[in-house]
Amino acid sequence: MSEIGVFEFRGERYEFPVEIGSENEIAIDIKKLRGSTGGIITLDSGFKNTGSCKSAITFLDGEKGILRYRGYGLEDLAANSSFLEVAYLVIFGELPKKMELERFENTIKSHTMLNEEMKDILDGFPKNAHPMGILSSLTGALTAFNPHSVDVNDEEQMYQAICKTMAKIPVIASWAHSKNLGKPMNYAHNDFDYIENILQMLFTKRNERYKINPIITNALDQLLILHTDHEQNCSTSTVRIVGSSHAGLFASISAGVSALWGPLHGGANQAVIEMLENIIADGGDVEKYIAKAKDKKDSFRLMGFGHRVYKNFDPRARIIKSAADELLQDLDMDDPVLAVAKHLEEVALNDAYFVERKLYPNVDFYSGIIYRALGIPTEMFTVMFAIGRLPGWIAQWREMRLNNEPIGRPRQLYIGENQREFKPVEKR
Secondary structure (H helix, E strand, C coil): CCCEEEEEECCEEEEEEEEECCCCCEEECCCCHHHHHCCCCCCCHHHCCCCCCCCCCEEEECCCCEEEECCEEHHHHHHHCCHHHHHHHHHHCCCCCHHHHHHHHHHHHCCCCCCCHHHHHHHCCCCCCCHHHHHHHHHHHHHHHCCCCCCCCCHHHHHHHHHHHHHHHHHHHHHHHHHHHCCCCCCCCCCCCHHHHHHHHHHCCCCCCCCCCHHHHHHHHHHHHHCCCCCCCHHHHHHHHHHCCCCCHHHHHHHHHHHHCCCCCCCHHHHHHHHHHHHHHCCCCHHHHHHHHHCCCCCCCCCCECCCCCCCCCHHHHHHHHHHHHHHHHHCCCCHHHHHHHHHHHHHHHCHHHHHCCCCECHHHHHHHHHHHHCCCHHHHHHHHHHHHHHHHHHHHHHHHHCCCCCCCCCCCCCCCCCCCCCCHHHC
């Protein structure tokens, strides 16, 4: 027997079906609320309690600290899979077999070249342009060089479009980095794998061959896996709602990049490093800032601690902490910012104030440390986040189109003026 939800208002009773997800999540289906009640809508600013879609991609339980992609625990994937394997899983629903993974890798490599006229667009940006602005703009510009709409029901067309997107976005990201530094633009090389190519495009010099450090490669590989998808967050919801108008994949991804740029979303790891730099600039007294964080009357907040979704330890932070520790030990860097970060981490993991409130270091804290250690500039942090989140955006766009979801069109509660009489300018 199916369950129902009951809503009573002004003496009238309305019944709505209740749906139960595969992890026993419960949702009241209110799509007929407005029609059956004569105009009543729900009001949910920020959509904190509103399910916008049904999705089979990612399961997240913030209370229990669970994050799974297509049913696979993040711990297993990070320990045993590569970023491209996880990308394939998230996008297509199953872990790839050996031949499927090889085809995926090779098809991506075949699409890494960008039209040379893209450089003309890049030249139009000032040298100090933020790389996220460049990434968003050039991703949108890809539509000009790929004008034909993808038939979402044609598997081969979709496959090629997906591989093309996975191939070109890291190249654009590296160009944005090179633009800021005044360096020549690099391309991917077929004798490097996906992660190695990201690193060599960012750091190689034209007269040198990039030297692979497996510890660095592993740290970045794991970090991108952890960022692959995170359910219906701001940027992912943006990709879906833009795509619901049947906008193409590049246009929808470009919108997702813009949404990620906000400091309340993808900019959090950048905010971590900026906070650490401010502590250093103020004399490096960590205990002073610990006291400020505990003082309810002080507006200071520790960036990279706690999480809006996770009410316990961020499961992604558990995984990446060991990679961060290994990386810092291998590089043996004398960086006061990283020293302050390690001090803050030690306090947060042991101080009763933080432990009782579950203000543990989150994935943004550790990703900021890793990117800093790798020599990636702070303004590039969110760009790196976008590369990791790319497969999730693609998967969510593909799922939305294959499910033929209706165009997104939220309602509103109007609180403005009632009808007023117009007065000519001389009588106002």
